Amino acid sequence: xxxxxxxxxxxxxxxxxxxxxxxxxxxxxxxxxxxxxxxxxxxxxxxxxxxxxxxxxxxxxxxxxxxxxxxxxxxxxxxxxxxxxxxxxxxxxxxxxxxxxxxxxxxxxxxxxxxxxxxxxxxxxxxxxxxxxxxxxxxxxxxxxxxxxxxxxxxxxxxxxxxxxxxxxxxxxxxxxxxxxxxxxxxxxxxxxxxxxxxxxxxxxxxxxxxxxxxxxxxxxxxxxxxxxxxxxxxxxxxxxxxxxxxxxxxxxxxxxxxxxxxxxxxxxxxxxxxxxxxxxxxxxxxxxxxxxxxxxxxxxxxxxxxxxxxxxxxxxxxxxxxxxxxxxxxxxxxxxxxxxxxxxxxxxxxxxxxxxxxxxx
Amino acid sequence: xxxxxxxxxxxxxxxxxxxxxxxxxxxxxxxxxxxxxxxxxxxxxxxxxxxxxxxxxxxxxxxxxxxxxxxxxxxxxxxxxxxxxxxxxxxxxxxxxxxxxxxxxxxxxxxxxxxxxxxxxxxxxxxxxxxxxxxxxxxxxxxxxxxxxxxxxxxxxxxxxxxxxxxxxxxxxxxxxxxxxxxxxxxxxxxxxxxxxxxxxxxxxxxxxxxxxxxxxxxxxxxxxxxxxxxxxxxxxxxxxxxxxxxxxxxxxxxxxxxxxxxxxxxxxxxxxxxxxxxxxxxxxxxxxxxxxxxxxxxxxxxxxxxxxxxxxxxxxxxxxxxxxxxxxxxxxxxxxxxxxxxxxxxxxxxxxxxxxxxxxxxxxxxxxxxxxxxxxxxxxxxxxxxxxxxxxxxxxxxxxxxxxxxxxxxxxxxxxxxxxxxxxxxxxxxxxxxxxxxxxxxxxxxxxxxxxxxxxxxxxxxxxxxxxxxxxxxxxxxxxxxxxxxxxxxxxxxxxxxxxxxxxxxxxxxxxxxxxxxxxxxxxxxxxxxxxxxxxxxxxxxxxxxxxx
Numbered sequence: 047x048x049x050x051x052x053x054x055x056x057x058x059x060x061x062x063x064x065x066x067x068x069x070x071x072x073x074x075x076x077x078x079x080x081x082x083x084x085x086x087x088x089x090x091x092x093x094x095x096x097x098x099x100x101x102x103x104x105x106x107x108x109x110x111x112x113x114x115x116x117x118x119x120x121x122x123x124x125x126x127x128x129x130x131x132x133x134x135x136x137x138x139x140x141x142x143x144x145x146x147x148x149x150x151x152x153x154x155x156x157x158x159x160x161x162x163x164x165x166x167x168x169x170x171x172x173x174x175x176x177x178x179x180x181x182x183x184x185x186x187x188x189x190x191x192x193x194x195x196x197x198x199x200x201x202x203x204x205x206x207x208x209x210x211x212x213x214x215x216x217x218x219x220x221x222x223x224x225x226x227x228x229x230x231x232x233x234x235x236x237x238x239x240x241x242x243x244x245x246x247x248x249x250x251x252x253x254x255x256x257x258x259x260x261x262x263x264x265x266x267x268x269x270x271x272x273x274x275x276x277x278x279x280x281x282x283x284x285x286x287x288x289x290x291x292x293x294x295x296x297x298x299x300x301x302x303x304x305x306x307x308x309x310x311x312x313x314x315x316x317x318x319x320x321x322x323x324x325x326x327x328x329x330x331x332x333x334x335x336x337x338x339x340x341x342x343x344x345x346x347x348x349x350x351x352x353x354x355x356x357x358x359x360x361x362x363x364x365x366x367x368x369x370x371x372x373x374x375x376x377x378x379x380x381x382x383x384x385x386x387x388x389x390x391x392x393x394x395x396x397x398x399x400x401x402x403x404x405x406x407x408x
Numbered sequence: 409x410x411x412x413x414x415x416x417x418x419x420x421x422x423x424x425x426x427x428x429x430x431x432x433x434x435x436x437x438x439x440x441x442x443x444x445x446x447x448x449x450x451x452x453x454x455x456x457x458x459x460x461x462x463x464x465x466x467x468x469x470x471x472x473x474x475x476x477x478x479x480x481x482x483x484x485x486x487x488x489x490x491x492x493x494x495x496x497x498x499x500x501x502x503x504x505x506x507x508x509x510x511x512x513x514x515x516x517x518x519x520x521x522x523x524x525x526x527x528x529x530x531x532x533x534x535x536x537x538x539x540x541x542x543x544x545x546x547x548x549x550x551x552x553x554x555x556x557x558x559x560x561x562x563x564x565x566x567x568x569x570x571x572x573x574x575x576x577x578x579x580x581x582x583x584x585x586x587x588x589x590x591x592x593x594x595x596x597x598x599x600x601x602x603x604x605x606x607x608x609x610x611x612x613x614x615x616x617x618x619x620x621x622x623x624x625x626x627x628x629x630x631x632x633x634x635x636x637x638x639x640x641x642x643x644x645x646x647x648x649x650x651x652x653x654x655x656x657x658x659x660x661x662x663x664x665x666x667x668x669x670x671x672x673x674x675x676x677x678x679x680x681x682x683x684x685x686x687x688x689x690x691x692x693x694x695x696x697x698x699x700x701x702x703x704x705x706x707x708x709x710x711x712x713x714x715x716x717x718x719x720x721x722x723x724x725x726x727x728x729x730x731x732x733x734x735x736x737x738x739x740x741x742x743x744x745x746x747x748x749x750x751x752x753x754x755x756x757x758x759x760x761x762x763x764x765x766x767x768x769x770x771x772x773x774x775x776x777x778x779x780x781x782x783x784x785x786x787x788x789x790x791x792x793x794x795x796x797x798x799x800x801x802x803x804x805x806x807x808x809x810x811x812x813x814x815x816x817x818x819x820x821x822x823x824x825x826x827x828x829x830x831x832x833x834x835x836x837x838x839x840x841x842x843x844x845x846x847x848x849x850x851x852x853x854x855x856x857x858x859x860x861x862x863x864x865x866x867x868x869x870x871x872x873x874x875x876x877x878x879x880x881x882x883x884x885x886x887x888x889x890x891x892x893x894x895x896x897x898x899x900x901x902x903x904x905x906x907x908x909x910x911x912x913x914x915x916x917x918x919x920x921x922x923x924x925x926x927x928x929x930x931x932x933x934x935x936x937x938x939x940x941x942x943x944x945x946x947x948x949x950x951x952x953x954x955x956x957x958x
Contacts, residue, residue: 196473197481197494199538213418216434217427295836297885299843300878307842315494315538316485317420322894324842326421361480368474 058137058155058162059188059353065378066164066188066355070157071137073102075164076381085139087166088150089114089229092381102126102134104141106149106264110229113260128177144168145179146333147230148261154182163347164188169332170339171203174237175266176230179343187349188376191357192334193312194365200312200336206329207238213306213327214244214286221249221282221302222327225291225309228254230333232288233261235310236268238331239286247272249282251289251298279303295324312336341365356381409536411439412447412510413543419554423838428556432564436591443510445586448565450510450547452558453668454585457517459525460548465492468530472497489549492533493541499534507535511586513544559666569594574611574810577667581605606647607659609667610686610732610740611810615800615817622818623774631801632744633769633777635789636819637727638702638797638914639692640709641665644726644763645733646681658682662691673711677724680762685754688730688808690766692795693722699795701955702928703916727766728755729800732808740808747808769799777801781820794955797913798822824911825953826933827852830862830941831906834884835895837869844877845884845896848932850908854923854947862900863923863947868910871931879935880906905941909934915953925950 059066064077073083080097087093087103089110094103096115100122101108111119126132128151132139136158141151146167153164163184170179193200214222226232232254239248247270250258258271274287282302293299294307312332313319320328335343340362344352352366352373359375366373415435422428432451436444449455469478469492478495485491508516513532520528529548533541546552562580563573571594582605583590592598643663648656660681662671671678677691693700693708700722707722708714731751732740739747748768755765769788771777777799785793798821806816829850837846847869851862872880883898883906890897899905911933918926925947 195481195484195495196477197485197491199494201537209414216430295843297843297881300881304840305842317490318486320421324836324838324894326423326842327418328421358480358484361477364474364476364480 058157058160058186059164061376061378066376068137068155071134071139071155073134075153076166078381083134084120085153086111087144087153087164088146090147090167090227093166096120100124102132102139104128104149104151107151108149109260109264110149110257113256114229142180142182143177145170145173145176147176148233148264148266150176150230152180152182154184160185162186162188163349165190165343167192167334168343169335170343171200171332173203173234173333174241175233175261176333181343181346184347184349186351186353187344187347188353188355189340189344189362190334190381191340191354191359191362193332193336194340194354194358194362196337196361198312198315198336199338200315200332201330203234203238203331204242206310206331207235207242209327210239210286210308210329211242211244213308214284217306219283220304220306221285221287222306222308223287223289223294223299223302224329225294225307225323226288226311226331227333228290229257231310231331233258233266233268234333235288235331236271237266240267240269244286245269247285249274249277249285249287251287251293253290253293254288274301291323341369344371345369409508409510409513409532409540409544411435412443412450412547413536413539415447416543416546416552416554417539419556423555424840425560428560429564429567432556432561433567436565436568441588441591442586445588445591446510446514448561448587449514449585450552451554451556451561455514455547456550457548459520459522460517460529462488462549464526464529465489465545465549468492468526468533469496489545489551490542493545494538496533496538496541503531503535505535507537507540508532513547514585517548557666558668562667565590565594569596572811577609577611577810579608580667581608581661581669605659606649606684607645607661607686609645609661609663609669610643611667612641612643612665612688613730613808613810613817614812615819616812616814618801618818618820626801628771628773628777630804632748632804633771633780633799633801634729634766635769635784635796636798636800636821637690637692637699637766638795639690639699639705639727641688642670642691642726643686643688643732644677644681645686647684673708673714674724675714676719677726677762680726680760682760683754683758684736685734686732687726687728687751687763688732689726689728689763692725692727694725695723699727699792701795701916702914703926724762726763728763729766730808743805743807744802745804777820781822796822821913824913824929824933825915826909826911827865827949828907828936828939828944829865829910830900830944831880831883831898831908832862832864832900833895833897834880841877844881846877846881848880848908850910851900851923852945852947852950860902862941864921865923865925865947865950866910866912866921866927866930868908868930868932871911871933872935876932876935900941902942903940907936907939907941907944908932909936914955915950917954923947923950925954 059068064074064079064081066075073085074081075085076087076093077084082099084098085102089107094111096119098120101120102124105125108123108125126141128141128143138156140154144150144152144166146169155162161184163182167190168179226235250271250273306327308327308329309323309325310329310331314328314330352371354362354375355378363373418431481495482491562576566573566576579601589601593600646660648658650656660678662674662677664670693705731747731754769780780787781799784796789796801818803816829852831848832851833849834845835847849864849867851864853860854863887899888896889899910930912927912930914928916926
């Protein structure tokens, strides 16, 4: 742990097998295995896992976890509203919006005058379905680095939705299948599609329905959403269809006559990545901060030291060096970009599998 | 530039030909002159910029980005133009002018001194977004690579005015970017442009595959037959143009079947096109009078330029099938027999060693032709028999009709080779097939130290019916034993696996494949659910098919 002593003081966090641990408060943040006490930044499956003794999170994140894992996902739920200070042993914990998905939060931990912020995943682009990111002044900023290369600069999402609707205009008879992560990305896309004036029903893969319903319960109007299951082949033409990214390669997708296959992800910025996924219409819509926003956010926090949890840490640490900020990679394992996780790990597969096989089984 | 960039972006990801045509047509319909004309020129390969090279682009980014961040980015993205386009630092103060139009870029670069080119390009990059920068860099370095043929782009243009693509082809080669008179004509706003090109491309006449039933209804007396040579179909056109100051200039061109001008790679043939007229023929490599296998011809294909060494080692040749024009006279309305007589006289007069006549195959009845097709060597093709891939059957009375008219020309290929192979790997396809495992790697048995093993001998991605595709897809998904990115390894033991009858046109030695063999034109002929993998063929069966000396 000597690398953890860069800041000169005893660090407020250490690493355990389960991830980032705060000894003074005796809790983990986003632990990757069951622990007695967890603070969870947001509901994505690589950050929010079931089986902890107690979970402190926003009410929205707790509701998402209940939808995903069942009501018994934790022994004790500790809802914490944004901006409300909670004392835990020797530290004070406050959640601040991270702009990533519904309910996502940064965790401010204060201890003897020192302020640490653990960002979780975050983005700075506006999103009608998530409270906007608030920069929080701190001494040490623990940041993600999913898109931390200067080649990643996400364009405004509205323009990407324009690409989708243009394609629908040019190919009105073809269904447009959009691979989008089930939590957050899908609902943001729907909200943006509605804002662009497209009010026809949007068809959903089974794995998206309960989460869209949950957004509805939190007051987001996503317009008419209808399940793909049970529709005749001819009734699929010309619709926008949302599904988890992996479903585009599934037998589930074989029912669509001559589809346009789109993916909504920050990775779509790089052509080789987009082709690898089989995208015909790559939509650069990300729920992570891009390079410029990562750099700007670090400067805005005023942090004198930066810890990088996961992603392209080399480039971001190098940039911090150029900017005169101490930085170190944590190389946390178990976190990944959700789109990739969805395709490559059993957890993502588990999320889509029941609906996919259930529908395509015959 | 931004609209052009959007178009390139869509085309790059679109696998379907019809959808590509729709995208290009939509762009041309909604983009003003002269931008759309330059875009058409870029798509058809009619633009080139000599002074913009990758080294210049590297220098531009090196002056603007941290070297470590550039190296990390380039390593991740893998393409220089794309890396630079994506990480180009936006100037703190946006340039006080709109992003450049395509026409501005093309016209300015043509008029800019070499030393000033980097500055110009940097200025434009400052004003464009990521896609615009990518399109600009790909455009100026001449590597669009978006899978759009010249023919496809002209088909899209024709669609603007509800014309046939061939009508555009007829006038195309005399015109220069940005083609404003051409657009005016296509859109019904102006007269048909006078093609001043003395050697225009004439769209070729194509054939249908002969069905077995056809012979029951066709009278052999109505048809002529000739060898179908295993090369590539080309059109050789020559003529003379008079410039405004009265100077006469010879023009010679070699076109591919799709109208791409491939002259630059064949200076040896251009020198032989000393005539005024247009020949339809087969491009071959002849060494000591013998037609070489297709694998030898391939050394000369898909090159922008050619070295003296290649010219000497692989001399190109045209074997003529048809005469489309002679002098100013268009012969295409004449029946085949009349054109043939003109062709024979024309080639004889030409006395050009690089151009000869493809002989007719006499046949009083279909049985004779069947025998000739089965054994060309003893039916007139002689020592070149191996270079015959079948026979062409042409209606004696048919005029030369561009496109693929029904009932006029038939191709009747030699029976393909076939081998029973075992499916080893499968990969998902593109477009309509993106959710199906439709690209198959298959292997045959060979002896190894630990007993017999399967060695991959080729890949096939067509030949099956929609129903068979579903069956194979189901098999692949149920029998996956390994995953490598988009590729699945499928079970292939002696007892369990899928045997595929693979048809192919020929076989060559290859150092690129583990088996040392490369198949030509392999495709799935039948699924042999009735066979066990152990019953599939062995490598020795294939090796016996290798041409002597190959």
